[in-house]
Amino acid sequence: MRNAYKNWILNSYNKIHSDYVELDKLDQLVGDGDHGSTILKGMKIAKDLYLNNLDFSIDESMTIISKQMRIEMGGASGILMSIFFDESGKIDETNLNLSIIDIFEKSIDKIMRRGKARAGDKSILDIYIPVLDFLKKNSDFQFKKNEINKILSLSIDKTKEMEAKVGRAKFLENKGLGFIDPGAKSTAIILQEYFESVL
């Protein structure tokens, strides 16, 4: 599992590195245009720390990484996006499926509490929640990576039709309607790499 997590973090970093300019452009439409740069900063610290913390358990490594991501990224994205990284340390190889479901449930709870957000508010929850629904309904989800990927890309598109009820976009003239939520997009990239490496 250590290797799988290493691949997850390295591949996420590489994917975000190649997509961050596009993410910045998306954020230009609904925010201050730096979401890609911010998430790249977070993934870079995750990568550097993971490679330097090989002596620790996965749980300990992810605690260190999530705290440092929060500090480096700051803002709403740092505090909210680091939650999944923190929870992901609770992965249990002997009980893989249930522990992944548990990681998603706890992450969603914490994001809701901290971000005071709900499903449909146009936030990263609109990625996590549909994925969790799928995982819960499909006990054999480890064989359904393609379906998970479809849900991820469908969920990104669905944020286009949502009016923002949280964050800066809720104050825009159009409440972000018609535009993808940049946080949802970067979250989907990271989750796609997660399932790719872990399942």
Next chain:
Amino acid sequence: MKKIINNKDQIVNDMLSGYIKANSDRVKFSQNSKRIILRSHSKSVDKTAILIGNGSGHEPIAMGWVGEGLLDANVVGDIFAAPSGDLIFEGIKIFKKNSGCILLISNHAGDVMNGEMAIELANEDNINADLLLMYDDIASAPRGSEDQRRGGAGTTFIYKILGALSEVGEEKDTLLSLGKLVRDQTRTLSIAIDSGTSPISGEKLFHLDDDEVFIGMGVHGESGYGRQKISSSKEIIKFMMDKIFDDFNYKQGDIVIPFINGSGATTLMELLVIYNDVEEYLAQYRIKCFKPLINEYITTQESAGFSISLLNSNEQMRNLWASPSSAPYFHL
């Protein structure tokens, strides 16, 4: 983008380093972090400390308001991004031995989440710390939903008044009550004339046509009452003041403290023309002005625009507002 900087990732560090060098008689870095600005001479521990965490890119606020009679500390985030809860907690820990600690947070999503986290960490650590949420921008939520409003330039009244009152040793709970009263007596409305450029993305934050203004826009380009054609100061001020008067029941004989804040690229010439019209509008209702603050304090890079903030004041508020401060960039 035409900005005189070095490395994009080092802007905040370079800026803070310059600020501390320039004002080393009054402010310093904390020992643990070059993102925490403290007074050179800290107040005694029997007094309540007042801190703020906020994103940078809005200078001189808030680092410029650290000083005697004003803030004890500013925890500085990246450009337009709140500092993490962990870092704000580091700032609060410096005042662990003080009789109390108040963290001021302007109502913006990232600031609130990280501020709440910092207070949770502080309370787990048995530090007597509270969060005071500040909001004043009438364009961001309707009357009756005041606590949904964004924090705007009017939060300045809370900084200054609580800073001054904490200096004379008033207890934390009294400070919090006065802070809430000041907040509830404050109204702010802003107008954008032209966008500044984000030093991170190199792009404008929003778009306005050459003959357009936007009433009620937030400090990062958030929406409000909408676009209209630019007109004279008198016409714009009448529109804005009518909105403020719709939102708050002013009465004859009230004494308000006005704050005319420029957004970064509005000339003092314009700000004084604007103040002249604000004062005239108030005078027709027989409302007096007390020691107005007029200049560029809460900016968004080279954005053009301004905000009008009014605090409907009592005598205590006025005395505290007018009391001296050593903060390098607060000048009444």
